[in-house]
Amino acid sequence: MDVVLDNLDEFLGGMQGTVVLTLVSFACAFVLGVVVAGFRVSPVSPLRFVGAAYVNVVRNIPLPAIFILFYFGLPNVGIGYSRFTASIIILAGYTGTFVAEAVRAGVNSVARGQAEAARSLGMTFPQTMRTVIVPQALRTVVQPIGSVFIALIKNSAVATVISVPNLTKSVERVVTDTAEFTPVYLGAAIAYLLLTLPSEQAVGWIERKVAIRR
Amino acid sequence: MTAPVLADALGPRGRRTARIVSVVTAAAVAAAVTLAFHRLRDNGQLDADLYRPFTQWAAIRFYLVGLLNTLKVAAVAMVLAMAIGVLLALLRLTRSLVLRVVATIYVEFFRGLPLYLLIIFSAFALPNYGIDLSLMTALILGLTVYNSSILGEVFRAGILSLDRGQTEASYALGLGYWQTMLLVLVPQAARRMLPTIVSQLVTLLKDTSLGVVIAYEELLRRSQIAAEFFGNTLQSVAFAAVLYIIVNYSLGRLAQRLEVRQRRRLGAGAINVAGAGEDLAIVAAQGEAGRADR
Numbered sequence: 310m311d312v313v314l315d316n317l318d319e320f321l322g323g324m325q326g327t328v329v330l331t332l333v334s335f336a337c338a339f340v341l342g343v344v345v346a347g348f349r350v351s352p353v354s355p356l357r358f359v360g361a362a363y364v365n366v367v368r369n370i371p372l373p374a375i376f377i378l379f380y381f382g383l384p385n386v387g388i389g390y391s392r393f394t395a396s397i398i399i400l401a402g403y404t405g406t407f408v409a410e411a412v413r414a415g416v417n418s419v420a421r422g423q424a425e426a427a428r429s430l431g432m433t434f435p436q437t438m439r440t441v442i443v444p445q446a447l448r449t450v451v452q453p454i455g456s457v458f459i460a461l462i463k464n465s466a467v468a469t470v471i472s473v474p475n476l477t478k479s480v481e482r483v484v485t486d487t488a489e490f491t492p493v494y495l496g497a498a499i500a501y502l503l504l505t506l507p508s509e510q511a512v513g514w515i516e517r518k519v520a521i522r523r
Numbered sequence: 524m525t526a527p528v529l530a531d532a533l534g535p536r537g538r539r540t541a542r543i544v545s546v547v548t549a550a551a552v553a554a555a556v557t558l559a560f561h562r563l564r565d566n567g568q569l570d571a572d573l574y575r576p577f578t579q580w581a582a583i584r585f586y587l588v589g590l591l592n593t594l595k596v597a598a599v600a601m602v603l604a605m606a607i608g609v610l611l612a613l614l615r616l617t618r619s620l621v622l623r624v625v626a627t628i629y630v631e632f633f634r635g636l637p638l639y640l641l642i643i644f645s646a647f648a649l650p651n652y653g654i655d656l657s658l659m660t661a662l663i664l665g666l667t668v669y670n671s672s673i674l675g676e677v678f679r680a681g682i683l684s685l686d687r688g689q690t691e692a693s694y695a696l697g698l699g700y701w702q703t704m705l706l707v708l709v710p711q712a713a714r715r716m717l718p719t720i721v722s723q724l725v726t727l728l729k730d731t732s733l734g735v736v737i738a739y740e741e742l743l744r745r746s747q748i749a750a751e752f753f754g755n756t757l758q759s760v761a762f763a764a765v766l767y768i769i770v771n772y773s774l775g776r777l778a779q780r781l782e783v784r785q786r787r788r789l790g791a792g793a794i795n796v797a798g799a800g801e802d803l804a805i806v807a808a809q810g811e812a813g814r815a816d817r
Contacts, residue, residue, distance in 0.1 A: 371732035467639035
C-alpha cells in the first residue's frame, strides 16, 4: 500500500483530472445533446438531416480513433488544440450523440396531446419544445442519461491515449516508475468505483425525485 | 428518416419559417464543407499522393486484415461474454446467498471500471503474476470480463421481465431451478433482449480499438501503422474510421430492426436496460409498427 501513499499526489491529481474531464465534457455534451435532439425532431428536414448525420457518424467511430484522428490528424490542416481542450471537445462531441439519442427517445415518449395542446394555444415549435416537451422529456430520461454520465467517467480514461492527466494515466505512470502492480491497480479500481457507484446511487435518487407517474 | 411527431402539417407562416430555417441550415452546411475543403487544400491534404495507398491492394489488404482481427476479437469476446453473462444472471437469481453475493460483486466491480484499465491490466500486469497472454488474448480477456458484467445485467433484466406464469408453469411441470432457467426462461429472455444484445455488440466492437494501447494489430492500430508508413495521419486514420462506421452502422440498423419487430410483437414489452447500448429507436419503432398495423 506504500506505493499508493508515496504517490498520493499523483493519484489525487489523476482523480481530479478524471473528475474535471467528466464534469466539463458532460456539461457540454448535455447542451449539445439537447440541441441535436431538437434538430432531430424538428419539422425542418435539413435540420433533421444534420442531426442524424452527426449522430450516426460520430457514434459509430470508436472513441480512441476519434482521439487519434483529432489530436494527431487535425494539426495537418492547421487545427491544433491543447491536450486538455482536445479531450473536452472529443469527449463532449462523442457523449453528445448518446445524450441526443436518449433525449430524442424521451421527447417521443411525451404524450402527443401535450404538443397538440401547446400548438392549439398558439405556441411555435421552439416554444412548444422549450416550455412543454423538453422539461417532460428530460424527466423520463434521467436513467439513460445517468448511464451516459457513468459511461463518460469510464470513457475519460481514453484521454490517456493523448497523455491527459487522469486516473488511468496515473496508474500507467506509477507502474512504470515503481514496477508495483497490485496496490496501484487495486487503488485505481477503488478510486473509480468511488466515482461510479455513488453516481449510480445519485442517478436513482434523482430519478425518484423527478419521476412523473403516468 | 422519422416523421416529426411534434408538429402537424405546417400552415403558411410555419412553412415560411421552415423554408427560412432550411435555407440557413443548407447555407451553414455548405459553408462548413467549403471551409473544410479550403483547409484541406491549403494545407496540401488533398494531394493525390496522400490518397494513393488506398487504391493499392497491398494497403487495402493491410486494412482488411486489421478489420478481420477486430472482428475476430469482437466475436470471441462476445460469445464468451454472453456465456458468462448468462451464468452471472442465473447466479444472481439463485436462492443461495453466497452465489448471489459473489455474482453481484463481480458485476458491480467490473461494470464500474474503465475497460482501458482492464485491458492494460491483462496485457501489462498479468505477466507480473506469471500469466503471460498473447496481446490478442489479453484484449479478449479485458473485453470479456467487462462485457460479461454488463450482459449479466441485461440477461437478468430480461429474465425478470418475463411473466411469473412461465416460472410457475415450469415448476408445476416438475422442472428444477436450472432446468427452468436454461430451458424456459433464458431462451425467452435472450429473444426479448436481442436488440439490446446487438447494440452491446456494437459497443464491444468499437471497444476492440483499445487494442491500440497495447499495440495489438486490430484495425485502428493498423491504421496508425499505415499513417506512420505513408506519412498521412489524417487520411489513414479516417479510412479506418470509415470502415468502422460501415460495420457499426449496419449492426446498429440491425438492432433497430430487431427492436421494431420486437415492439410489434410484444407491444411495449421490449425493455431497455440502463448502461446498455442506449440505442432507443422508439420513434422509428412506433412509427413503423403503427404503419404495419394499419
